[in-house]
Amino acid sequence: MSTDLAKRPLLRIVGxxxxxxxxxxxxxxxxxxxWGVQTPLHHHIGGVYCYTKAYGSSYGRLSIYLSQDESLDMVVGGKMWANNDxxxxxxxxxxxxxxTGPDASVIKSAFSGYGWSSTYKHGYVSCDLYMLTNPSGAGPIGGRYYSTNNTSTATKVTETFWGLSDGNEVGLFNGYNYSxxxxxxxxxATIVLPK
Structure with a gap:
């Protein structure tokens, strides 16, 4: 099997x-x-404790929609933000x-919840995602969600995985969860970028 990513149909995050x-x-x-397009290929990433008007203290589940359709906007970048509780x-x-350039569409707070940051310690975190149609650069080709203890010192346990793993794994979003x-x-939650 070829490892040349250009020869493989890749799944793209489109929603x-x-x-x-x-x-x-x-x-x-x-x-x-x-946000984005909801496709039949729906992948549940993981969960995070959060706050909602409907329930107050809540538990959120995070999902993505995948497609091989190159005509759709796809996720090409992201930023994680931290604030106080x-x-x-x-x-x-x-x-x-x-x-994360100016010509990309920004999905503000695509995912959000309680998390830890070096600035605020225990607080609220959010993830902005950036989308473009058929970009010249590569987008995510895979990803995983793993859990650990609440101080992140225990062995990491992979909960879910999608796509390919032969690339550079970077952070997408993190927060307090239940496993x-x-x-x-x-x-x-991480994503894999091509090497």
Whole structure:
């Protein structure tokens, strides 16, 4: 099998969805954010504790929609922002990846929830995503979501994975989560960029 990415049909992130329930996930899920195109190829990434007007303390689930259709806008970059618990301070950029130029469409707070940052410690974090149609550069070709304990010191357990893994893995979004392995812990969503 060829490892030349140019010869393989690649899945592209063309849309996404964040839904939330109460903190125990026993209430109906409500849509927090929806962006891009919803395709039949729907992938649940992971979850994060968050705040919603509907439930107050809530648990959110993060999903992406994938397609091989090159005519659709695709995710080409992202930025992770941190704030205090009430999001009342100035957001601070934690990290960025890919293309975040002025000609890209910006999906503000595509995913958000409670997380940790070097500036605010325990606070609220959000992820902006950038989309373009048929960009010259490469977008994500895969990704995973893994869980650890709430101090990120335990062994990382992969919860979900999509696409290809032969590339450079970078952060997409992270926050406090629930997992079967660690119960109350911390989750990391990553994406894989071509080498």
């Amino acid at each position: 996404g969805l964040m839904e939330a329930s109460n903190s125990k996930s026993t209430a109906p899920f409500v849509t927090i954010s929806s 009430s999001s009342s301070n100035t957001p601070v950029e934690e990290f960025s990846w890919g293309y 079967a392995a660690y119960k109350e812990g911390y989750g990391y």
